[in-house]
Amino acid sequence: MTQVRSPATDGQTAGHGEGPDHPKAAIGPNAVLQLIQALDAAGLQPAAAEIFDRAAATEWLAHPPSAMVDERPVAAIHQTVRKLLPPAQATAILEDAGRRTGDYILANRIPKFAQVVLKLMPAKIAARMLTSAISAHSWTFAGSGRFSAKAGKTVTFEIANNPLCAGEHADHQVCVWHASVFQRLFCELVSPYTRVSETACGARGDAACRFVADWTTIPDAANIYAKHRSGPITSPSETMSAH
Numbered sequence: 001m002t003q004v005r006s007p008a009t010d011g012q013t014a015g016h017g018e019g020p021d022h023p024k025a026a027i028g029p030n031a032v033l034q035l036i037q038a039l040d041a042a043g044l045q046p047a048a049a050e051i052f053d054r055a056a057a058t059e060w061l062a063h064p065p066s067a068m069v070d071e072r073p074v075a076a077i078h079q080t081v082r083k084l085l086p087p088a089q090a091t092a093i094l095e096d097a098g099r100r101t102g103d104y105i106l107a108n109r110i111p112k113f114a115q116v117v118l119k120l121m122p123a124k125i126a127a128r129m130l131t132s133a134i135s136a137h138s139w140t141f142a143g144s145g146r147f148s149a150k151a152g153k154t155v156t157f158e159i160a161n162n163p164l165c166a167g168e169h170a171d172h173q174v175c176v177w178h179a180s181v182f183q184r185l186f187c188e189l190v191s192p193y194t195r196v197s198e199t200a201c202g203a204r205g206d207a208a209c210r211f212v213a214d215w216t217t218i219p220d221a222a223n224i225y226a227k228h229r230s231g232p233i234t235s236p237s238e239t240m241s242a243h
């Protein structure tokens with residue numbers, strides 16, 4: 001399996017990969033890029049080398065992708081992180097990678113004016129608007145998975161056949177990266193008190209991965225924690241290549 005360099009860009013490409021399902025089996029490059037950054041920031045370069053080697057994606061360490069990529073090697077990388085690193089460390093790395101992905105989206109993908117407007121809205125309305133925006137771009141993070149979202153008192157995101165945990169088996173929810181991306185966006189644009197938890201997971205045998213974003217029912221202590229976490233991020237520029 002050496003799909004790693006398959007140039008799955010938005011447009012047409014030479015070589016393999018034709019067929020109607022080709023664009024759907026691709027995922028945004030941040031699922032790889034920001035994971036490399038997170039491993040790097042944690043001083044885990046040797047582990048990164050082994051993870052990418054085991055996932056047959058070594059090439060990406062030297063030349064990180066910049067366009068949509070085949071979701072399968074990305075899944076292999078995420079799953080190898082979970083397999084190779086101690087559980088707490090794997091969670092921390094995937095959480096950081098998700099946060100960095102959120103930072104990238106805030107810096108490059110959501111217009112500043114829209115961000116100002118969202119922050120002025122009541123949380124419930126901002127959540128609904130952000131949910132629409134996320135849904136419109138779900139192909140960038142859900143790949144071939146089937147995405148749906150429901151906004152109400154809380155917001156529920158579902159990814160059926162989530163490619164990043166495809167074929168994985170665990171007795172707990174594993175999709176920390178997705179939860180962390182959603183949480184970063186909600187903390188910045190809806191409420192700093194938002195917590196996103198994965199309440200069902202394909203890896204656990206559930207029908208879909210389900211993420212609940214809740215900004216209303218957090219105990220006070222957790223609120224303080226959430227506030228601290230989202231505090232320092234005020235100017236989301238240059239987050240991607242800063243380190």
Ligand SMILES: [Zn+2]
Nearest residue numbers: 175201202209
């Ligand atoms: Zn999951």
